[in-house]
Amino acid sequence: MDSFDFFLEAGFWIATIRMGTPLVFGTLGELICEKSGVLNLGIEGIMAAGCMSGWMWVYMGGDLWTGVLFAACIGAIFGLIHSLFTVYCGLSQHVTGLGITMLATALSSFVFKMLLPNVTTPPKITPFQPLDIPLLSGLSVVGQIFAQQSPLTLLALLMVVIVSYVLYRTPMGLALCMSGENPMAVESQGLSVFKIRTCAVMIGSALMAVGGAFLTLSAFDAFYIGGAAAIGIVTALSVLSDDALCFFNSRLDCNVTTGSLSKSLIGSVQKRGKIKRCIWLNDIFLRKTKSLYVSRVLASDFKIPKVSIDLISLLV
Numbered sequence: 001m002d003s004f005d006f007f008l009e010a011g012f013w014i015a016t017i018r019m020g021t022p023l024v025f026g027t028l029g030e031l032i033c034e035k036s037g038v039l040n041l042g043i044e045g046i047m048a049a050g051c052m053s054g055w056m057w058v059y060m061g062g063d064l065w066t067g068v069l070f071a072a073c074i075g076a077i078f079g080l081i082h083s084l085f086t087v088y089c090g091l092s093q094h095v096t097g098l099g100i101t102m103l104a105t106a107l108s109s110f111v112f113k114m115l116l117p118n119v120t121t122p123p124k125i126t127p128f129q130p131l132d133i134p135l136l137s138g139l140s141v142v143g144q145i146f147a148q149q150s151p152l153t154l155l156a157l158l159m160v161v162i163v164s165y166v167l168y169r170t171p172m173g174l175a176l177c178m179s180g181e182n183p184m185a186v187e188s189q190g191l192s193v194f195k196i197r198t199c200a201v202m203i204g205s206a207l208m209a210v211g212g213a214f215l216t217l218s219a220f221d222a223f224y225i226g227g228a229a230a231i232g233i234v235t236a237l238s239v240l241s242d243d244a245l246c247f248f249n250s251r252l253d254c255n256v257t258t259g260s261l262s263k264s265l266i267g268s269v270q271k272r273g274k275i276k277r278c279i280w281l282n283d284i285f286l287r288k289t290k291s292l293y294v295s296r297v298l299a300s301d302f303k304i305p306k307v308s309i310d311l312i313s314l315l316v
Contacts, residue, residue, distance in 0.1 A: 014145050017153060018219065022047065022231055024156040025211025028163050029075075029204035035167060036200035037180030037193075041097025042082055043208050045104030046075045047228040050212025052108040055223040056115065058125045068152070068213050075209025078104055079202040087197045109225050122222035128152060150218045152210070159207070176200050 026043055033040040040046075054071035058064055078100055085096045116123070128150040146154070167173035176196055178186050183193045211231075216223050 014148055017145065017149060017157075021150075021153045021156045021218075022211035022214050022228075024160065025207050025214065026231065028156075028159055029207030029211070032163065032167075032176070032204035032207070033079075033201050035177050035180050036197045037183065038083065038086055038197050038201050039093040039097065040079070040082060040100075040201060040204060040208075041094055042078060042100025042104065042205075043097075044228060044231065045101035045108075046078050046205050046208040047212030047215075047231060048108045049074050049078060049104040050209030051216045051228050052112050052223055053209070054213030055125065055216035056112070058217065059123060064128055064217055067217055068210055071209045071213035072206040075205040075207070075212075076202040078209075079205025080198065082205065083198040083201040087194050087201070112223060112225065122224055124221045125217075127216075127221045128218040152214045152218045156211075156214075 026047060030040060030043055050071040053074040054067040057067040057070045062070070082096055082100050085091045086093045130148045130150050131154070132148070146157075165173075167177060175186055175189075175191055179193050179196045179200070186193050186196065212228050215227055220227070
């Protein structure tokens with residue numbers, strides 16, 4: 001039982017929540033896009049753009065919070081591009097999303113190398129520091145967990161409550177959800193489905209970019225090319241998989257958040273090195289995620305029979 005003692009340590013849960021922060025931002029952004037009826041598979045590229053833009057803003061002398069805001073604006077711009085192709089032009093959401101991923105990822109690397117051509121080692125900045133909240137520090141383990149998190153982590157947890165309230169408790173959220181479920185009902189009320197979907201994709205993409213900015217402004221202190229790799233796939237599947245994984249459900253924000261934190265829990269246990277089987281569990285998680293990702297795209301865009309999709313998924 002000594003191998004499981006670290007589950008009772010506050011440091012373990014602090015790391016778990018910290019590692020799940022970009023996943024929470026990404027899944028909330030993807031959830032908003034999905035609720036409006038738009039599938040945004042450009043999440044990985046948008047997070048990479050958020051990584052680079054937020055870090056570059058601070059490196060050039062800007063403030064940390066303005067760097068987060070700048071990253072959100074860059075994400076909103078990519079969301080606008082995505083909506084122009086999918087909402088107004090009616091192009092394939094899957095192909096457009098993958099194109100946004102390749103464009104944003106390549107553009108981030110290009111801009112980084114163009115602005116810092118002679119850099120061999122990634123320059124460092126002063127990132128967000130963990131907040132020390134005396135009121136929570138004096139409480140039990142739960143209080144210590146939330147008292148030593150960075151401001152962006154606390155913002156992510158707050159956004160879960162805000163997004164849930166807006167989507168299910170406000171007329172604006174009802175109109176957004178109905179744009180994805182019954183667009184004709186929205187049009188009958190004199191509202192523009194195109195405008196609602198465009199705004200939803202831009203807001204969702206801004207949250208994705210903030211999740212990427214967390215990696216360079218809080219988790220680390222430098223920008224690494226490929227630092228956001230594979231995070232986008234996991235976050236997209238957190239929303240796409242209704243019943244494929246038992247702890248994922250695209251209908252409830254809390255379940256989507258739980259799915260994100262579950263993945264970070266697996267990664268936290270693996271980094272501790274306490275249980276070797278967690279390495280195997282993490283590999284199975286990513287393998288299943290990629291297979292579900294490929295299956296969804298093939299089934300929707302290329303109309304490949306389910307039997308063939310299952311065979312292809314086994315090889316991914």
